[in-house]
Amino acid sequence: MNLRLYDYAASANCFKVRLLLAQLERPHERVAVDIFDGDTLTDEYARINPFRSTPVLELEPDRHLIESNAILVYLADGTALLPDGPAERSEVVRWLIYEQTDVMPAIGGLRFRLQTGRLALEDEAVIGGDVLYKASSEARVDPASAVNGRLTRRDVITPVWAKVASRLFVVFSLLGFVVAGLLAAWVFRGWSSRALTAAEQRPGRSAVIGLGILLVPPILVLPLFLTLVGIPVALVILIAWVCALFLGPLPAVTAAGKRLLRGRGGVAAALVVGTVLWRGAMWLLPLIALLLYLAALLVGLGAYGAAAWSLRREHPA
Numbered sequence: 001m002n003l004r005l006y007d008y009a010a011s012a013n014c015f016k017v018r019l020l021l022a023q024l025e026r027p028h029e030r031v032a033v034d035i036f037d038g039d040t041l042t043d044e045y046a047r048i049n050p051f052r053s054t055p056v057l058e059l060e061p062d063r064h065l066i067e068s069n070a071i072l073v074y075l076a077d078g079t080a081l082l083p084d085g086p087a088e089r090s091e092v093v094r095w096l097i098y099e100q101t102d103v104m105p106a107i108g109g110l111r112f113r114l115q116t117g118r119l120a121l122e123d124e125a126v127i128g129g130d131v132l133y134k135a136s137s138e139a140r141v142d143p144a145s146a147v148n149g150r151l152t153r154r155d156v157i158t159p160v161w162a163k164v165a166s167r168l169f170v171v172f173s174l175l176g177f178v179v180a181g182l183l184a185a186w187v188f189r190g191w192s193s194r195a196l197t198a199a200e201q202r203p204g205r206s207a208v209i210g211l212g213i214l215l216v217p218p219i220l221v222l223p224l225f226l227t228l229v230g231i232p233v234a235l236v237i238l239i240a241w242v243c244a245l246f247l248g249p250l251p252a253v254t255a256a257g258k259r260l261l262r263g264r265g266g267v268a269a270a271l272v273v274g275t276v277l278w279r280g281a282m283w284l285l286p287l288i289a290l291l292l293y294l295a296a297l298l299v300g301l302g303a304y305g306a307a308a309w310s311l312r313r314e315h316p317a
Helices: 012-024 043-048 068-076 086-115 160-187 189-201 203-224 230-247 250-261 266-284 286-314
Strands: 003-007 028-032 056-060 063-066 119-121 151-153
Touching (some): 003 012, 160 230, 160 266, 189 203, 189 286, 203 230, 230 286
Antiparallel strands (some): 003 056, 056 063, 119 151
């Protein structure tokens, strides 16, 4: 049977295999693999190559060869490109290692970025001097170099699975926040109700209290970690503190939703509306997303603290 090559067009490792196949005039079937469209993430491709990389050369059914230089050695075996003598063959291996460690990261990486549209050089651009290029980061031009024209770096193409995972995380995080808020409002009715009132009526005072609640626990746990007995207590405090970072904004977000709904629809509707608008604002305004989160967190934590103190005064132990 003819050889079958699974490769990605923009990959320099795949290109050199195609180049050798053409030079040797070896008949083969080419199977295009789109690494950014999830082709390597399928179960079928995993059976071909568990490492999910390209290129892959199918020698016969259920027998595949991976790694570009290994494929080159296989194809060149028995030809003038791969001598039989140990010394001469070792020289070929030496150059293959040099190509993979020195040539590929620079030239191959740059070619890949140009081919996939991650880096664009306009026609009139001229680069003189040394250029250091790393495939895992944007191109960097040496200060002694000159660029006549614009050097543009386009956004990195995100794999399909990463896009899906990030969207699922956002959705589940949003749903988890709402569900946790509804459970807290149902299980701790009195505390949640007072916290909501505090967030509505005294947001500034709540924010000051919340700042103290945010900063004090990490300071308290530091000396506790120095003693064997204090470590479990410190871990409990830290776990509660981390939970507070997630659930702390509940009163502030609910209060904002209640204000927008003008008291209609109840606490559940206020929480849902407030959460959607709060998260939406952070998504649309990434530059102030941290400020939006911190504002809701401080007001919410302070409201919970004020509500707990109020309940303790009314029902002393």
